[in-house]
Amino acid sequence: MIKNRQHANVSCGNCSVASLCIPRHVNNEETEKLNALITNVCYLESHEFVYSQAQEMKNIYALRSGCCKEYSLNADGDETIHNFFLPGDLLGLESIAVKRYSFTIETVQPSVFCVIPYEPLLELLSECPDLKRRFINITSYKMQNSFFIPNTTNAKARTAAFLLNVCFRLRERGRGINHLQLPMSQYDISKFLGLAPETLCRILHDFQYKDLLVLKNKTISLLNLDVLQEIAGCKEYVTQAETA
Amino acid sequence: MIKNRQHANVSCGNCSVASLCIPRHVNNEETEKLNALITNVCYLESHEFVYSQAQEMKNIYALRSGCCKEYSLNADGDETIHNFFLPGDLLGLESIAVKRYSFTIETVQPSVFCVIPYEPLLELLSECPDLKRRFINITSYKMQNSFFIPNTTNAKARTAAFLLNVCFRLRERGRGINHLQLPMSQYDISKFLGLAPETLCRILHDFQYKDLLVLKNKTISLLNLDVLQEIAGCKEYVTQAETA
DNA sequence: CGTTAAATTGAGGTCGTTCAAACTCAGTGG
DNA sequence: CCACTGAGTTTGAACGACCTCAATTTAACG
Numbered sequence: 001m002i003k004n005r006q007h008a009n010v011s012c013g014n015c016s017v018a019s020l021c022i023p024r025h026v027n028n029e030e031t032e033k034l035n036a037l038i039t040n041v042c043y044l045e046s047h048e049f050v051y052s053q054a055q056e057m058k059n060i061y062a063l064r065s066g067c068c069k070e071y072s073l074n075a076d077g078d079e080t081i082h083n084f085f086l087p088g089d090l091l092g093l094e095s096i097a098v099k100r101y102s103f104t105i106e107t108v109q110p111s112v113f114c115v116i117p118y119e120p121l122l123e124l125l126s127e128c129p130d131l132k133r134r135f136i137n138i139t140s141y142k143m144q145n146s147f148f149i150p151n152t153t154n155a156k157a158r159t160a161a162f163l164l165n166v167c168f169r170l171r172e173r174g175r176g177i178n179h180l181q182l183p184m185s186q187y188d189i190s191k192f193l194g195l196a197p198e199t200l201c202r203i204l205h206d207f208q209y210k211d212l213l214v215l216k217n218k219t220i221s222l223l224n225l226d227v228l229q230e231i232a233g234c235k236e237y238v239t240q241a242e243t244a
Numbered sequence: 245m246i247k248n249r250q251h252a253n254v255s256c257g258n259c260s261v262a263s264l265c266i267p268r269h270v271n272n273e274e275t276e277k278l279n280a281l282i283t284n285v286c287y288l289e290s291h292e293f294v295y296s297q298a299q300e301m302k303n304i305y306a307l308r309s310g311c312c313k314e315y316s317l318n319a320d321g322d323e324t325i326h327n328f329f330l331p332g333d334l335l336g337l338e339s340i341a342v343k344r345y346s347f348t349i350e351t352v353q354p355s356v357f358c359v360i361p362y363e364p365l366l367e368l369l370s371e372c373p374d375l376k377r378r379f380i381n382i383t384s385y386k387m388q389n390s391f392f393i394p395n396t397t398n399a400k401a402r403t404a405a406f407l408l409n410v411c412f413r414l415r416e417r418g419r420g421i422n423h424l425q426l427p428m429s430q431y432d433i434s435k436f437l438g439l440a441p442e443t444l445c446r447i448l449h450d451f452q453y454k455d456l457l458v459l460k461n462k463t464i465s466l467l468n469l470d471v472l473q474e475i476a477g478c479k480e481y482v483t484q485a486e487t488a
Numbered sequence: 489c490g491t492t493a494a495a496t497t498g499a500g501g502t503c504g505t506t507c508a509a510a511c512t513c514a515g516t517g518g
Numbered sequence: 519c520c521a522c523t524g525a526g527t528t529t530g531a532a533c534g535a536c537c538t539c540a541a542t543t544t545a546a547c548g
Contacts, residue, residue, distance in 0.1 A: 194395035
């Protein structure tokens with residue numbers, strides 16, 4: 001359901017995830033110009049679609065709250081999940097060059113999005129130096145973190161890296177340090193990691209047995225980040241706090 | 245070895261990979277402004293370094309000829325290869341936000357690079373609409389294609405996807421359709437794919453046995469793209485020709 | 489409370505890794 | 519010109535990891 005953004009009493013100035021989203025380090029004047037571009041907010045329930053593969057790319061979307069998955073369908077018709085998005089994330093950036101959405105975005109929780117028309121945004125960048133720098137930094141940062149899953153067939157390493165990644169991202173969003181309320185299903189996580197759901201389940205229980213985490217329904221509490229990092233075998237996730 | 249670009253008789257206007265690099269679809273006037281920013285060219289032999297992890301990010305680099313690998317070192321001290329670059333590719337984009345190079349770039353063949361100072365380039369974008377659009381498209385395109393290796397532990401699928409990817413990229417650069425002079429070693433490829441070198445070797449020979457390709461030293465001729473694509477289990481690589 | 493999807497558990501088979509050894513090839517020096 | 523060298527590639531055998539299939543339990547939601 002799409003609402004007028006002003007009627008919904010939403011603006012970039014009063015947004016709780018502004019510091020993770022485009023306005024980060026952007027001055028008030030430019031933030032207001034950005035705000036003026038964004039006329040619509042989109043409210044979706046779980047398992048609804050923001051956009052679908054091959055549709056014309058007119059807008060990028062900013063996730064205000066909730067969680068969604070980005071996927072494509074392979075020849076066999078099952079999902080390849082490429083990404084999960086959390087509040088403050090921008091959706092559709094990878095589709096700018098191709099002009100059509102490359103993937104499908106489906107909510108995994110009730111979610112709220114701001115609709116940002118791309119061409120007007122692009123125009124605005126020329127007259128807004130902060131905005132220009134920030135937008136390019138976001139794209140750069142996203143490339144950076146596309147490498148967080150280790151290029152290995154080692155399932156435990158991939159799983160540990162995923163848990164750490166979500167942990168850091170939720171921490172960035174002010175959630176409790178090590179208690180992750182994982183918004184997505186184990187099945188989705190397994191598809192994201194390229195593992196069989198049974199394998200992921202066994203690995204999570206193995207980690208629990210080794211006191212690295214505690215599982216309770218969809219809540220995972222990480223108990224030993226150091227060992228998890230060792231298992232992941234890759235450097236710690238880079239937070240936005242370390243970016244410009 | 246760094247040379248003055250004018251003395252080397254190099255300019256964006258006369259560059260053979262201009263249509264793959266920043267100047268693609270950029271008008272002459274803006275291309276000339278870009279050209280004016282780039283004062284240095286860098287000539288390297290095999291196994292030399294363009295930049296190293298953690299160094300301050302001042303420049304991005306455009307690869308004019310040759311080939312290089314992008315990697316980081318894990319705790320055990322062995323390489324995790326994140327990318328291979330071919331002529332026309334831009335290096336360092338993922339490091340813009342963090343202001344330090346996230347990875348190390350090492351040549352795997354004698355290579356030539358243009359040195360593009362980042363801050364002046366960023367400034368230039370505001371007054372050059374074509375350049376601005378193109379630069380953002382490049383970053384978007386790169387995100388897009390960071391997904392070309394299937395998220396699976398299936399080694400054959402990963403290998404097939406890699407071969408198709410390099411094949412398409414070389415085709416884009418005007419090399420013979422299916423004859424790949426692979427610029428990198430099998431060892432590097434195995435590290436890129438997260439496989440043991442022995443596994444990769446066996447898979448390549450298996451593909452040869454199945455008449456999908458012919459191996460001869462470092463030359464690989466792909467014989468059956470359709471079956472390779474089936475094995476890769478993911479959609480064909482998106483070429484820049486399909487981008488704006 | 490009933491229905492359905494998600495998570496869990498076990499057994500067996502396949503696939504990828506590991507370790508060890510042999511081979512190839514390009515580069516080097518005698 | 520040829521032997522030496524070392525990195526890269528190839529081959530084999532055994533082990534371990536991950537997947538598949540099937541069945542069961544648990545959780546989610548109307």
